[in-house]
Amino acid sequence: MNEETYDSMVKKASPDSPLLKDCIRAFAVGGLICMIGQMLTNFAVGYGFDERSAATFTSVVLIAAASLLTGLGLYSKIGKFAGAGSIVPITGFSNSVTSPAVEFKKEGYVLGLGAKIFIIAGPVILYGVLTSIIVGMVYYFAGR
Amino acid sequence: MSAHKGNETVVFSTPVSILETASAVGTKEGEGPLGKLFDRVLEDNMAGEKSWEAAESALVRDNLSALFKKSGVSPDFIFAGDLQNQCCGTTYGVKDLNIPLFGIFGACSTFGEALALGAMTVDSGAARYAAAAASSHFYSAERQFRFPAELGNQRPPTATYTVTGAGAAMLGKGDGPYITSFTAGKITDYGINDANNMGAAMAPAAAACIKAHLEDTGRSAGYYDVIATGDLGRVGTELLLQLLEKDGINIEKNHTDCGMEIFDNKSQDTHAGGSGCACSAAVFSALFYRKLKNSSIKRMLLVPTGALMSTVSVQQGENILGTAFAVSVENEVIKWTI
Amino acid sequence: MDYIRAFAVGGLICVIGQILLDKTKLTSARILVLFVVAGCILGGIGVYDRLIDFAGAGAAVPLPGFGNLLARGVKEDIDTMGAMGILTGGLKAGAAGIAAAIVSAFFMAMVFRPKEK
Structure with a gap:
């Protein structure tokens, strides 16, 4: 039997993820996190923050909250339920930084916690900054 | 000897x-x-x-x-x-x-x-x-x-x-149950590279090993009261049965999988089933050895299955390989003809 | 009204991520990278800011919002300091988020032990 035949057997035997259920949950939890974000923004603006500072305030509060929930072992439970709903918001980024930090502390503060803290955040920062530089070059040479 | x-x-x-x-x-x-x-x-x-x-x-x-x-x-x-x-x-x-x-x-x-x-x-x-x-x-x-x-x-x-x-x-040397034979599996590669579908990577190895065992020993699948694979899970089990069916071997009646025995997927949310080295080791030790001892089963074929890979091989895009060992454990001594 | 818009748009961005997760077997790490890069490009061509105008936190809180932040930062730095802004703008704009994430992670690691799921 060749690989193609087997591959089609595997596809048939492997159940698909429950897409509709997953999407409804992702929508609900992702939406909720963003709504909380909006509340934080409105709250900050009400206290006289300008729009830019209010957005930063919102991010920082959400990141800190997600980090705490990760430390308490609760964020993975939310993630199991919500999937992308708790991965895609900035809280998911925070979870991806805190979870390896907690998990790999045992391997030391430098090469354990210090290095592994970036296993997911590292690529995000690298490719984000790389893209921003390309955007900047286009903007500098062609866009203005 | x-x-x-x-x-x-x-x-x-x-x-x-x-x-x-x-x-x-x-x-x-x-x-x-x-x-x-x-x-x-x-x-x-x-x-x-x-x-x-x-x-x-x-x-x-x-x-x-x-x-x-x-x-x-x-x-x-x-x-x-x-x-x-x-x-x-x-x-x-x-x-x-x-x-x-x-x-x-x-x-x-x-x-x-x-x-x-x-x-x-x-x-x-x-x-x-x-x-x-x-x-x-x-x-x-x-x-x-x-x-x-x-x-x-x-x-x-x-x-x-x-x-x-x-x-x-x-x-050691003593009373039954006895290890009467084993078949060492070959490494199989069927192009599976999804680390979340180990059952699919191992099923061909289990099928090949069981088939080789039956051919080498001249036994039929029905000889065994139980044929227990290690950790194929639900997906791997379905594939194993299909693969063996293609070779005219039917083990639907006496097959079970340690990974499906150890957890209750409905209440424990373990998806396809249990896996890991301990899966077949602990389930054999706790369940099947006891059944052999009290003679509720007399002959079994234990087939621990392995998905061979490392974090490096997976990240480099290599396929996940499969292997299996079939060990026959029986309550009676077998006089083999070679 | 702004809450409903934030909920709907933020939820929809997450649904896109969920479809990718379920259908393409991309790991969550790749989804994060993809969304930040996508947000940065959309920000570069000026589309994403309009989504934020409409949805507020619904567009700012998901990771494309972070990518957009980097693009916006680069543009602003180029406007104020010229070519060097190409290098400085991105990280400067993302600084608060990155610093908050790594510092809080460090303190959580100090306080907590790995937990069982």
Whole structure:
């Protein structure tokens, strides 16, 4: 039997993820996190923050909250339920930084916690900054 | 004496006894359908240690000690392995036992490999007693192969759940049940590279090994009361049955999978089933050995299955390979004709 | 009204991520990278700011919002300091988020031990 035949057997035997259920949950939890974000923004603006500072305030509060929930072992439970709903918001980024930090502390503060803290955040920062530089070059040479 | 029979099978005409077994599992396994059968269930998966890795080693140590106590003998050699890098779960676990170790790696097929090597060693007279053991730990495996436990991820329905536990068997000369033969599997590659579908990677290896075993021994699939694969899970099991059906072998009636026995997927949300070295080792030790002892089954073929890969090979895009060891365990002595 | 818009748009962005997760077997790490890069490009061509005008936190809180932040920062730095802004703008704009994430992670690691799921 060749690989193609087997591959089609595997596809048939492997159940698909429950897409509709997953999407409804992702929508609900992702939406909720963003709504909380909006509340934080409105709250900050009400206290006289300008729009830019209010957005930063919102991010920082959400990141800190997600980090705490990760430390308490609760964020993975939310993630199991919500999937992308708790991965895609900035809280998911925070979870991806805190979870390896907690998990790999045992391997030391430098090469354990210090290095592994970036296993997911590292690529995000690298490719984000790389893209921003390309955007900047286009903007500098062609866009203005 | 043992003899080579057919292509990849070794038969024992003066069979090796499985004198005793011991099993220990984590909390989730303890809550599963086989929970009451294990000798020991951890109250906390950290087992009072400082890391998951140390917890696995503690499981290995305590389970082997329990085996020595239950069987009343101390082995000349230990054949054992696990899933941690360089088999550290095992080596740190046995270091205080002061018994020579053959550390082995066959991924989740390790227990089958250990039984096979141990049986040959005892049969040849190289050891009076040999212990065969395997272990795995959900959290040491997760952080090595996947992501930190606290990362909020979903597992796809084809994913299996690594069993936290250890299983061990004491081999020697004595009463049944006996290891009467084994078939060592070849490495198979069917182009599977989805690390969340290990069952699919291992099913062809299990099918090939079972087929070779039946051909080499001249037995039919119906000869065995039970054919138990290690950790194919639901997806792998379905594929195994289909693959064997293509070769005209039907094991639907007597087949079971240790990974499907150990958890109740409905209430425990373990998706395709249990996996890991401890899966077949602990389930054989707790369930099937007991059934053989009380003669509710008389002949079984234990087929621990392994998905061979590393974090490096997966990241480099290599396929996940499969292997399997088929070990026949029977209550009667078999006089083989070679 | 702004809450409903934030909920709907934020939820929909997450649904896109969920479809990718379920259908393409991309790991969550790749989804994060993809969304930040996508947000940065959309920000570069000026589309994403309009989505934020409409949805507020619904567009700012999901990771494309972080990518957009980097693009916006680069443009602003180029406007104020010229070519060097190409290098400085991105990280400067993302600084608060990155610093908050790594510092809080460090303190959580100090306080907590790995937990069972």
